[in-house]
Amino acid sequence: MSDLVLRSDAGPVRTLSLNDPDRRNPLSVALRTHLLSELTEAMEDPVVRAVVLTGAGSVFSAGGDLSAMRRRPAAEALELLESAQAVVRTILAGPVPVVAAVEGAAFGAGVALAAACDRVVTTASTRFRATFTGVGLSGDMGIYWSLPRRVGPAWARRMLMFGDEVDGSRAVDIGLADVLAEPGEALAVATAEAARVARGPRGALAAVKGMLGTVGDRDAVLDAEARTQSSLTDTDDFAEGVAAVRERRAPSFGEPG
Numbered sequence: 001m002s003d004l005v006l007r008s009d010a011g012p013v014r015t016l017s018l019n020d021p022d023r024r025n026p027l028s029v030a031l032r033t034h035l036l037s038e039l040t041e042a043m044e045d046p047v048v049r050a051v052v053l054t055g056a057g058s059v060f061s062a063g064g065d066l067s068a069m070r071r072r073p074a075a076e077a078l079e080l081l082e083s084a085q086a087v088v089r090t091i092l093a094g095p096v097p098v099v100a101a102v103e104g105a106a107f108g109a110g111v112a113l114a115a116a117c118d119r120v121v122t123t124a125s126t127r128f129r130a131t132f133t134g135v136g137l138s139g140d141m142g143i144y145w146s147l148p149r150r151v152g153p154a155w156a157r158r159m160l161m162f163g164d165e166v167d168g169s170r171a172v173d174i175g176l177a178d179v180l181a182e183p184g185e186a187l188a189v190a191t192a193e194a195a196r197v198a199r200g201p202r203g204a205l206a207a208v209k210g211m212l213g214t215v216g217d218r219d220a221v222l223d224a225e226a227r228t229q230s231s232l233t234d235t236d237d238f239a240e241g242v243a244a245v246r247e248r249r250a251p252s253f254g255e256p257g
Contacts, residue, residue, distance in 0.1 A: 012049035012198040021057025028065035043094035049198035054101040063108025078230035088142035095206030101190035112141035120177040121190040126168035135241030
């Protein structure tokens with residue numbers, strides 16, 4: 001087990017914590033690799049009946065790893081995006097229910113990661129924002145599958161196209177989150193929710209997840225998302241967006257490169 005993903009077990013509930021708090025838990029290649037390994041192991045472990053996914057420190061996840069973002073050929077980017085999607089594919093298609101405990105903030109791919117989970121617990125002050133267009137990108141990690149199915153096309157458009165921020169209370173109202181906890185209690189509530197579902201019939205719950213995944217063509221959506229996002233990583237707008245974020249200024253987007 002890597003220090004980037006911490007694991008703890010309480011009976012049939014396994015908790016996985018993103019553990020890069022000094023950087024607000026960005027979904028770096030290293031963190032994603034270890035998270036995928038941990039999720040895969042949990043899905044295959046007959047003792048594990050539910051998983052809680054949370055972030056160490058004050059933020060669930062700030063999204064993509066800005067320090068690693070750079071202009072790159074689409075083919076190279078596609079390989080990285082598909083490795084990132086492997087994480088959400090495991091959550092979406094795996095037989096074990098996954099409950100997210102989201103406090104502080106979930107930005108960009110952090111929103112996608114939370115939205116892919118079967119249940120999301122949050123707090124009123126938590127902020128959700130799809131920040132992809134700020135760096136000249138469109139979105140990844142399955143967000144075009146999970147977000148519209150949680151909030152509908154109108155709110156998905158507001159978040160993905162216009163960058164509207166949603167607090168935890170509104171997130172529950174629109175379906176992005178399911179349970180509102182008191183500040184500092186999201187993890188405890190999520191653990192209780194996971195323990196509750198862990199008492200259910202494992203086979204039947206796996207069947208429910210599988211049947212819900214047949215509504216629409218999930219793999220086609222994720223494949224198209226990865227192709228689109230990877231093509232955008234080789235543009236002037238992406239390079240400008242990343243530079244602007246690093247330099248703490250407003251981006252100046254022009255024509256696609």
